[in-house]
Amino acid sequence: MTVHEYALVGDQVLANVEITSQDGVITGVRAGAAGPVTKGLTMPAMANCHSHAFHRALRGHTQTERGTFWTWRDQMYARAAELTPDSYFALAKDVYAEMVATGIGAVGEFHYLHHQADGTPYDDPNEMGKALLAAADEAGIRIRLLDTCYLAAGIGREPEGVQRRFSDGDADRWAERVAAFDDPRVGVAIHSVRAVPRDQLATVAKAAQGRPLHVHLSEQVAENEQCLRAYDLTPTQLLEEAGALGPMTSVVHATHLTGTDIRLLGESATRVCFCPTTERDLADGIGPARRLHDAGAVLTLGSDSHAVIDLFEEMRAVEMHERLASQERGHWSAAELLDAATVHGHASLGFEDAGRIAVGQRADLVTVDLDTWRTRGTGAAPETLVFAATGADVKGRA
Amino acid sequence: MTVHEYALVGDQVLANVEITSQDGVITGVRAGAAGPVTKGLTMPAMANCHSHAFHRALRGHTQTERGTFWTWRDQMYARAAELTPDSYFALAKDVYAEMVATGIGAVGEFHYLHHQADGTPYDDPNEMGKALLAAADEAGIRIRLLDTCYLAAGIGREPEGVQRRFSDGDADRWAERVAAFDDPRVGVAIHSVRAVPRDQLATVAKAAQGRPLHVHLSEQVAENEQCLRAYDLTPTQLLEEAGALGPMTSVVHATHLTGTDIRLLGESATRVCFCPTTERDLADGIGPARRLHDAGAVLTLGSDSHAVIDLFEEMRAVEMHERLASQERGHWSAAELLDAATVHGHASLGFEDAGRIAVGQRADLVTVDLDTWRTRGTGAAPETLVFAATGADVKGRA
Numbered sequence: 001m002t003v004h005e006y007a008l009v010g011d012q013v014l015a016n017v018e019i020t021s022q023d024g025v026i027t028g029v030r031a032g033a034a035g036p037v038t039k040g041l042t043m044p045a046m047a048n049c050h051s052h053a054f055h056r057a058l059r060g061h062t063q064t065e066r067g068t069f070w071t072w073r074d075q076m077y078a079r080a081a082e083l084t085p086d087s088y089f090a091l092a093k094d095v096y097a098e099m100v101a102t103g104i105g106a107v108g109e110f111h112y113l114h115h116q117a118d119g120t121p122y123d124d125p126n127e128m129g130k131a132l133l134a135a136a137d138e139a140g141i142r143i144r145l146l147d148t149c150y151l152a153a154g155i156g157r158e159p160e161g162v163q164r165r166f167s168d169g170d171a172d173r174w175a176e177r178v179a180a181f182d183d184p185r186v187g188v189a190i191h192s193v194r195a196v197p198r199d200q201l202a203t204v205a206k207a208a209q210g211r212p213l214h215v216h217l218s219e220q221v222a223e224n225e226q227c228l229r230a231y232d233l234t235p236t237q238l239l240e241e242a243g244a245l246g247p248m249t250s251v252v253h254a255t256h257l258t259g260t261d262i263r264l265l266g267e268s269a270t271r272v273c274f275c276p277t278t279e280r281d282l283a284d285g286i287g288p289a290r291r292l293h294d295a296g297a298v299l300t301l302g303s304d305s306h307a308v309i310d311l312f313e314e315m316r317a318v319e320m321h322e323r324l325a326s327q328e329r330g331h332w333s334a335a336e337l338l339d340a341a342t343v344h345g346h347a348s349l350g351f352e353d354a355g356r357i358a359v360g361q362r363a364d365l366v367t368v369d370l371d372t373w374r375t376r377g378t379g380a381a382p383e384t385l386v387f388a389a390t391g392a393d394v395k396g397r398a
Numbered sequence: 399m400t401v402h403e404y405a406l407v408g409d410q411v412l413a414n415v416e417i418t419s420q421d422g423v424i425t426g427v428r429a430g431a432a433g434p435v436t437k438g439l440t441m442p443a444m445a446n447c448h449s450h451a452f453h454r455a456l457r458g459h460t461q462t463e464r465g466t467f468w469t470w471r472d473q474m475y476a477r478a479a480e481l482t483p484d485s486y487f488a489l490a491k492d493v494y495a496e497m498v499a500t501g502i503g504a505v506g507e508f509h510y511l512h513h514q515a516d517g518t519p520y521d522d523p524n525e526m527g528k529a530l531l532a533a534a535d536e537a538g539i540r541i542r543l544l545d546t547c548y549l550a551a552g553i554g555r556e557p558e559g560v561q562r563r564f565s566d567g568d569a570d571r572w573a574e575r576v577a578a579f580d581d582p583r584v585g586v587a588i589h590s591v592r593a594v595p596r597d598q599l600a601t602v603a604k605a606a607q608g609r610p611l612h613v614h615l616s617e618q619v620a621e622n623e624q625c626l627r628a629y630d631l632t633p634t635q636l637l638e639e640a641g642a643l644g645p646m647t648s649v650v651h652a653t654h655l656t657g658t659d660i661r662l663l664g665e666s667a668t669r670v671c672f673c674p675t676t677e678r679d680l681a682d683g684i685g686p687a688r689r690l691h692d693a694g695a696v697l698t699l700g701s702d703s704h705a706v707i708d709l710f711e712e713m714r715a716v717e718m719h720e721r722l723a724s725q726e727r728g729h730w731s732a733a734e735l736l737d738a739a740t741v742h743g744h745a746s747l748g749f750e751d752a753g754r755i756a757v758g759q760r761a762d763l764v765t766v767d768l769d770t771w772r773t774r775g776t777g778a779a780p781e782t783l784v785f786a787a788t789g790a791d792v793k794g795r796a
Contacts, residue, residue: 060776060786068728098771221725283721307785309771323681324722327619330466373496373707373789378458387705388458391771392790 003035004042004367006380009357011335013041013380021363029357040367040395041380043338044355045105046311047345049273050214050252050302052110053092053132054079059307069282081117081162088113089131089138096139098309102391103366107141108273108302108349110189110214110252112148112166114177119164126181133185142364144349146214147181148189149174149196149204155230156197166191171200175207187212187350190244192219193227193235201242212350213244214273217251219284224256236261245270250300250348255279255287262288266295271348275304276317286321290331299340300348310391311341319386334382367395401433402440402765404778407755409733411439411778419761427755438765438793439778441736442753443503444709445743447671448612448650448700450508451490451530452477457705467680479515479560486511487529487536494537496707500789501764505539506671506700506747508587508612508650510546510564512575517562524579531583540762542747544612545579546587547572547594547602553628554595564589569598573605585610585748588642590617591625591633599640610748611642612671615649617682622654634659643668648698648746653677653685660686664693669746673702674715684719688729697738698746708789709739717784732780765793 007017009029018033019026019042057079062072083091092109099107113128115121122128129145136143150166151174153159159167168174178188188208190196192215196204205213218224218235227235236257239245245268252273254265265272272292279285282305293299301314315337322331343355354362370380372393378384405415407427416431417424417440455477460470481489490507497505511526513519520526527543534541548564549572551557557565566572576586586606588594590613594602603611616622616633625633634655637643643666650671652663663670670690677683680703691697699712713735720729741753752760768778770791776782 057775060773060779060782063728063732063781063785064779068726072727094774101771280718280722281727283725283727285725286722320678321722324678324684324719327681327683328466329470329681330461334461373499375458376492377455381458381462383461384458387461390788390790392788 003033003037005037005039006041007357008041008043008338008382008385011338011382013382015380017042019357019363019365024363026357026359026361026363029359038367039371040369041384042357042365042367043385044342044357044361045364045366046103046341047106047108047300047349047351047355048099048104048303048311049108049250049300049345049348050110050275050304051107052305053095053135054083054088054113055304056095056306057091058305072282077162080113080165083113085122085127085131088128089135092132092135093138095306095309096136096141100139100141101394102310103368103394104311105142105364105366106144106346106349106351106354107136108144108146108212108214110146110148112150112191114168115165117162117165119167125177129181129186133183142351142354143185144187144212144351145183145185146187146189146212147178148191150191151200152195152197154194155226171196171203175203178207187214189213190215192216192223193238194223198231198238201238201244205242205244208248210248212248212250212348214250214252215239215244217254218256218261219253221256234258234261236264240264240268247271248350252302253279253284253287254292255284257288262291262295265292265297269296269298271298271300271344273300273302273348274314274318275302276314276321277308277310278304280317280321281305281307286325289318290322298344300345301341312385312389312391315341315386334386337386338382369393369395401431401435403435403437404439405755406439406441406736406780406783409736409780411780413778415440417755417761417763422761424755424757424759424761427757436765437769438767439782440755440763440765441783442740442755442759443762443764444501444739445504445506445698445747445749445753446497446502446701446709447506447648447698447743447746448508448673448702449505450703451493451533452481452486452511453702454493454704455489456703470680475560478511478563481511483520483525483529486526487533490530490533491536493704494534494539498537498539499792500708501766501792502709503540503762503764504542504744504747504749504752505534506542506544506585506610506612508544508546510548510589512566513563515560515563517565523575527579527584531581540749541583542585542610542749543581543583544585544587544610545576546589548589549598550593550595552592553624569594569601573601576605585612587611588613590614590621591636592621596629596636599636599642603640603642606646608646610646610648610746612648612650613637613642615652616654616659617651619654632656632659634662638662638666645669650700651677651682651685652690653682655686660689660693663690663695667694667696669696669698669742671698671700671746672712672716673700674712674719675706675708676702678715678719679703679705684723687716688720696742698743699739710783710787710789713739713784732784735784736780767791767793
């Protein structure tokens, strides 16, 4: 039995909260309890819904001589070319450990490094994916492995160079490989409408079979322009045509949208995964997070390229970027951003049993130290978690 | 004698750097030295050029029920109303200690809480300023106390409510009080062109007498509109008319400028103090940092409202905000941003003897741990300091 000095229960912070659990599942939550107290503000572990684990190796290295988008992409591809199942296991294990240490309990790994460098499958064609699952086990993080269909360098262009590692040839062969990947933690992904031809999008969407389906959407203006030129439809319209929108779908970035796109995503209750620290690092721009929310779409968060791994910073950056764009404060409440980082995030990974401190939910909890340089004096409140805390303020987790 | 594993010398990171000092002044810098090594990457302590110490009390408290600019301002004024010399000493001591702990060696305190709540001077009319100097001594931070002239609630409007604490009545009486403040650490400030009437700006500028002169400039569009309506000049043009621009002047924010403003600031080699974490928190917008630099103005940095105290974050936010605004990467090099946080920042506070690891400079050094979750694997390079490190990665300072 542990009594938490403070705990986030729903959108309220309560004091002296006893949380009991059995076999990792919460069996009781009671405020005003007596007993030895764990200091700090306890909250549900967060969900990092968009991860490319290997990008972590680029942190700090892509800015030399100023660094354009292309400096970044060249270096990213160079890293992608050299990874093996063993080296990717070792790298991902450390990245996931960094997530755990900073308060993250689940990760959505958007995985497309499937094959050997020349495109030949490994003896076990899912060996790379299994290395990532093993890395997650080792680090103690829950994972949804979003096995990604990646077939083209761009609309109408064959894979080039390292992209041959990513491609299964066509969506049917991708689906066969995924069908043989016998692990309940596997979900699916469409890399983007650039990388999967229009006539094969529905194959991937169907293969999801109720599992989470993730897809990069309209991160760059160029993607929209190419898509409109090729199909006379926006990327969002293309996904809608393929039956790929809906509550089990997460569109990642959703930066450059039309009013129609926003309506389609909202009406279908699609989840939108914003990755603001990456979106600023890659100069993507500021997406219409609040308009999407108001239309009915559901916000989740990811650290994506891992220029930063800090879901607290992702939460507040959603609000801060809207402030910069609009010159107005007050777009999101702390409670809404906490929902994005917890309950909605876990649900978007297919984990409906996580993200709240409530009976029946997983007892995966994080305690934020309220006596650090950053948090001292800010109060035991949801606003402290969103507007003051950082990953460095999470107390050691078992 | 200490050998630093790595040290930032000029814009290069060198290995095994022996730095000798006497009476707090560096007497020798030698790379490739032998001896017991201090692990990490050592750099000059940074300069936080714009601080309102009491705003730290608002961190985490201004976002309730979403929180508009006015929520923030009401709370800020409520705090300003209740402070006494004793309570401000205690608060500021902790704020400055947070700065020291996160790698900051000098602060520019923009101070206008001069008088008692009803506007009556204290028995010693500089008692509040002296409390701030004592707080800096206690925390072990170097301070430039920017004694601020604040006379009006807006153009043509008398001070209201708590603003009576700020006002000396007119610029001559402000200058008399400052002349009686016999401490070499005192500099001066014009609060803004809203708070000092046009015909009194030159009085403050003259009173600087070669000391640093700081001024809030064009943080909000409304300030520009009011100024143009009243005077048919922009705030920058008004400062130029008053002889208030030049290398010993720092204009703070400089968010909403005309092309002429940028030219005037550049040609006069005025320093521009950006406070990006505050500018996003207050929804000010994104100022033209790079255009100012290219025109000849000199960038410095401040944490201002202390929503965040982390000069590493301020450095990278300058670049990140330009990326968000332009959808292009690569506006600033790491070396340029480090100069803003160190040598240019110290100089803007009148401290020409600090901000570089070089013979004759102050031996005020900060070591960044290269083995934290955030910095691991990023390399011993200037880019690590700007694009990966945080205040939490600074190793304990004596």
